[in-house]
Amino acid sequence: MxxxxxxxxxTRLDSGLVIVTDxxxxxxxxxxxxxxxxGARFEDPAENxxxxxxxxxAFKGTKRRSALMISEEIENVGGDLNxxxxxxxxxxxxxxLGEHVPLALDMLTDILTEPAFISEELKREKGVILQEIxxxxxxxxxxxYELFQRRAFPDQPIGRPILGxxxxxxxxxxxxxxxxxxxxYRAPQMVVSAAGAIEHDRIVEQIERQLASxxxxxxxxxxxxxxxxxxxxxxxxxxxAHLVLGFEGRSFHAPDYYALQxxxxxxxxxxxxxLFQEVREKRGLCYSVYAYHSPYSDTGVFAIYAGTDPRDxxxxxxxxxxxxxxxxxxxxxxxxxxxxAMMKVGLLMALESSTARVDQLARQMMFFGRVIPSDEIxxxxxxxTLEDVRAAGRMLISSSRPTFAGVGPREGIESAARIAENxxxxxx
Numbered sequence: 001m002x003x004x005x006x007x008x009x010x011t012r013l014d015s016g017l018v019i020v021t022d023x024x025x026x027x028x029x030x031x032x033x034x035x036x037x038x039g040a041r042f043e044d045p046a047e048n049x050x051x052x053x054x055x056x057x058a059f060k061g062t063k064r065r066s067a068l069m070i071s072e073e074i075e076n077v078g079g080d081l082n083x084x085x086x087x088x089x090x091x092x093x094x095x096x097l098g099e100h101v102p103l104a105l106d107m108l109t110d111i112l113t114e115p116a117f118i119s120e121e122l123k124r125e126k127g128v129i130l131q132e133i134x135x136x137x138x139x140x141x142x143x144x145y146e147l148f149q150r151r152a153f154p155d156q157p158i159g160r161p162i163l164g165x166x167x168x169x170x171x172x173x174x175x176x177x178x179x180x181x182x183x184x185y186r187a188p189q190m191v192v193s194a195a196g197a198i199e200h201d202r203i204v205e206q207i208e209r210q211l212a213s214x215x216x217x218x219x220x221x222x223x224x225x226x227x228x229x230x231x232x233x234x235x236x237x238x239x240x241a242h243l244v245l246g247f248e249g250r251s252f253h254a255p256d257y258y259a260l261q262x263x264x265x266x267x268x269x270x271x272x273x274x275l276f277q278e279v280r281e282k283r284g285l286c287y288s289v290y291a292y293h294s295p296y297s298d299t300g301v302f303a304i305y306a307g308t309d310p311r312d313x314x315x316x317x318x319x320x321x322x323x324x325x326x327x328x329x330x331x332x333x334x335x336x337x338x339x340x341a342m343m344k345v346g347l348l349m350a351l352e353s354s355t356a357r358v359d360q361l362a363r364q365m366m367f368f369g370r371v372i373p374s375d376e377i378x379x380x381x382x383x384x385t386l387e388d389v390r391a392a393g394r395m396l397i398s399s400s401r402p403t404f405a406g407v408g409p410r411e412g413i414e415s416a417a418r419i420a421e422n423x424x425x426x427x428x
Contacts (some may be wrong), residue, residue: 003359007023007025009023013204020359021200021258022196024357028097029198032101033358033359039088040161042089042219042220047172047176048165049165057117057122060121061116064110075103082094089366101197101199106210127289132163140408147244154158157222184219185219187427188216190214229401232403240308243405244319245324248300249300250293250295250300250301251297252295252367262340264293266327266336267324268304275289275306276321279319279323297367310412317419320422321422325397328394331390336384336389344381351374397423402420404416
């Protein structure tokens with residue numbers, strides 16, 4: 001079955017696998033990728049980090065190509081291969097000249113259907129990931145989000161680190177990788193996406209042939225998320241205290257998703273935002289402060305980050321708490337219009353990049369089962385009213401317990417944590 005929206009075409013194979021493309025005639029290059037609806041929240045406790053390890057091992061050899069051959073073949077034509085693991089999906093993608101799309105597809109399908117998982121390569125790559133885990137733990141700006149996610153969703157896959165832990169990574173084997181792939185890399189949960197100098201029918205023909213071996217049954221679903229909240233402190237001797245305050249957000253499918261995105265932008269989405277102006281420009285309490293909303297398929301997280309002198313932690317958190325409570329009541333039409341403009345420009349800019357477009361197409365097909373025209377998204381953004389944004393802000397601090405995470409000197413962080421806790425008690 002095929003469907004077409006402007007230059008976007010969709011084909012659903014009998015296996016359940018979806019192929020979505022967007023021809024961009026003005027380009028001579030192409031971006032393409034294969035996404036599996038399997039990320040960190042699909043892992044069993046003993047498998048923590050296996051999605052990310054599998055992504056690394058994808059380029060370490062197949063039955064037809066060694067790791068060196070994979071690198072040389074793609075670079076011989078000036079292209080590149082990459083991959084990324086997320087909470088709910090993993091993507092493998094390539095960028096090449098349009099004439100080399102068949103080669104890129106052949107390489108991507110090869111690494112997903114015929115991985116070798118050579119023991120020496122697996123041992124070596126585990127070492128690389130252990131270094132990656134160590135580097136992330138050494139960077140408080142990264143480590144704090146691991147603490148935050150763990151406290152927001154304790155004892156759940158969605159709350160565990162995408163990279164895994166040293167012990168869980170070391171415990172994986174070629175057999176566990178194959179078992180995970182067989183369980184989750186199945187046609188109904190996979191999307192092939194391409195944009196740029198591409199021909200839809202040729203891609204369909206090649207994918208139909210080269211991914212025919214994918215299992216046809218649907219993969220297991222991820223366990224439902226259970227947001228809890230609370231405080232997590234990582235005491236360290238640092239020059240700065242790194243603080244994150246957050247609440248349960250909304251899923252991609254929530255009616256107030258766009259309203260909450262706009263609220264996040266108004267609160268801390270740019271240099272004109274309320275937090276940036278109040279915390280940095282007026283008070284000089286930090287260099288970086290921002291708010292964001294990360295949606296998932298069934299929940300989300302809304303969070304505010306700031307780094308400050310440990311002695312200023314309590315003052316900074318008091319200002320953040322005040323802005324959180326005041327913004328839903330004081331946000332203006334001008335601020336909402338500015339946030340909408342920023343969202344729409346970001347959306348339209350993505351349409352000008354084949355790489356961004358490929359990612360957008362794949363995510364829309366995975367989470368919504370269709371391509372959402374940009375005009376429809378713009379209409380949804382424009383339809384959000386001032387009262388919608390205010391209601392979304394009020395919902396944040398009234399419907400869930402705060403989650404607080406801090407990394408740095410304990411005394412400063414604990415004072416900020418108490419303020420965050422009081423914010424939840426006032427809301428209750």
